[in-house]
Amino acid sequence: MAGVGQMLRLAREEKEWNLLETEEITKIRVRYIQALEEEEYGILPGATYVKGYLRTYAKQLGLNPDEVIELYSVSIKPEVAPVIESPERIVKSRPSWVRPLIIGGMALVAIALAIGIKSLYHPEGTPENPTYSSTPLISAPDQEPTVPSQTTPESPTPSSPPSVVASTQDGLTAQLVFTQACWIEIKIDGQAPFQGTFAAGTSKEVKGTDKIELVSIGNAGGVTVTLNGKALPSLGKPGQVRHNVVLTKDTLNQL
Numbered sequence: 001m002a003g004v005g006q007m008l009r010l011a012r013e014e015k016e017w018n019l020l021e022t023e024e025i026t027k028i029r030v031r032y033i034q035a036l037e038e039e040e041y042g043i044l045p046g047a048t049y050v051k052g053y054l055r056t057y058a059k060q061l062g063l064n065p066d067e068v069i070e071l072y073s074v075s076i077k078p079e080v081a082p083v084i085e086s087p088e089r090i091v092k093s094r095p096s097w098v099r100p101l102i103i104g105g106m107a108l109v110a111i112a113l114a115i116g117i118k119s120l121y122h123p124e125g126t127p128e129n130p131t132y133s134s135t136p137l138i139s140a141p142d143q144e145p146t147v148p149s150q151t152t153p154e155s156p157t158p159s160s161p162p163s164v165v166a167s168t169q170d171g172l173t174a175q176l177v178f179t180q181a182c183w184i185e186i187k188i189d190g191q192a193p194f195q196g197t198f199a200a201g202t203s204k205e206v207k208g209t210d211k212i213e214l215v216s217i218g219n220a221g222g223v224t225v226t227l228n229g230k231a232l233p234s235l236g237k238p239g240q241v242r243h244n245v246v247l248t249k250d251t252l253n254q255l
Contacts, residue, residue: 027242178202180200193215216241219238
């Protein structure tokens with residue numbers, strides 16, 4: 001039985017499509033098309049997106065998507081995780097004579113401390129009841145001292161709290177909520193793009209000044225987008241691949 005990649009390549013060659021024409025028709029990048037036909041699935045973001053691309057590619061070629069997915073699943077062998085056995089812990093036995101020796105040493109240390117403390121509080125040659133001589137009291141003067149007048153200090157006037165200026169939101173803020181597993185590539189304000197795979201139930205906040213571009217979305221039906229608090233329409237169906245979804249301030253005004 002031919003493999004998945006060979007089946008896809010033969011179907012494409014029967015339609016006389018080159019790779020660039022196939023990219024235009026299927027909306028799948030050339031490097032991903034080559035990876036599917038050569039069965040180099042590690043180039044793609046993950047197993048979920050491999051199946052999504054296979055389903056889209058098979059439909060465009062006129063093949064049965066379910067048969068292609070089943071053939072792909074059979075060809076993938078799950079890796080068996082190695083079992084690491086922990087070595088048995090060696091318990092060293094302690095000789096029976098060590099414990100009494102430790103207890104006897106602690107008793108000797110306690111006796112020595114008690115003798116030292118007693119010698120500190122009762123040094124030799126010091127009488128137990130020394131004679132106490134009191135200092136004579138000083139007689140009070142005949143004239144009463146003048147008490148200076150006391151002035152009540154003025155309480156400081158509490159300063160009024162500074163006025164709080166409400167900050168306004170500038171630029172664009174896109175909130176991406178993933179309802180299904182999804183691979184996405186994003187470019188912000190013309191900078192280098194970044195990409196990642198997000199599981200269902202996760203979210204991602206992206207901020208930009210003028211433009212946020214969703215360069216590629218592996219599962220358009222598995223993500224919802226909110227721009228500056230306003231929800232965007234659905235980007236596509238589950239498993240559908242979308243490219244170049246541009247979000248600007250004009251997009252915000254159209255919502």
